[in-house]
Amino acid sequence: MSKRGYHHGNLRQALVDAALVLIEQKGPTGFTLSEAAKTAGVTPAAVYRHFEGREDLIAEIARQGFEVFADLLDYAFESGQPSALASFEATGRAYLAFARKYPGHYIAMFESGISMQRTPELHQVATRALGVLERAAEHLSQQIPAENRPPPQMFAAHIWAMSHGVVELFARGTPGAKCPFPPEDLLETGIGIYLRGLGLIPQDTPEDT
Known part of the structure; x- marks a missing residue:
């Protein structure tokens, strides 16, 4: 079965929305890509399908x-x-x-x-x-x-x-x-x-x- 993250209708935008929450809470350097992935409900590996880094x-x-x-x-x-x-x-x-x-x-x-x-x-x-x-x-x-x-x-x-x-x-x-x-x-x-x-x-x- 595929990971839950790959069922997102728009995973790229889901990561953007998750990062926006983290930026408001922690600032632009206060979070990791793994945290963004977790907030979006996907695996960390899924992030790198769309972004090379934070x-x-x-x-x-x-x-x-x-x-x-x-x-x-x-x-x-x-x-x-x-x-x-x-x-x-x-x-x-x-x-x-x-x-x-x-x-x-x-x-x-x-x-x-x-x-x-x-x-x-x-x-x-x-x-x-x-x-x-x-x-x-x-x-x-x-x-x-x-x-x-x-x-x-x-x-x-x-x-x-x-x-x-x-x-x-x-x-x-x-x-x-x-x-x-x-x-x-x-x-x-x-x-x-x-x-x-x-x-x-x-x-x-x-x-x-």
Whole structure:
């Protein structure tokens, strides 16, 4: 009789789902392929029919995460049209929402040490996702005089860094990290300060403070 694992309708995806649970519990380096196999209900040998090692499994999780991430960012960008500012702010909120809803994927994508260049498929979808941030930044930056305009890649990288920082420190319940303000408010006000510095939104007047 065949092993139980070979009766899975989609063993590859079952291993991905099992690894996601373990990543959320133990981090990207805190589990073995044997543990992933056990969680999925298959023999350890079955894993190697689909993945050469743990890094390959994590890379597949990252690829799937970037697929969802790209779709969410693209939807957020389009939902803000025709306002470049609304589209830009929407992509920032979508980043935070993704990290909260898909923590295992987020960890695999940004905290596992897996290179976005590891496979052509991963590189392609990661480039598509981060390209949405750059597109939003480029549209908004057109309102800045050319001589003062930062490159769209730098503009997007600043917002990416800000969003990632809020996620890391406050959005996922990091032990010891407490803040009296919701992560959404932290990100929105941080982006606001950044955009004011670039002259893209007006400075507060005394009546506003």
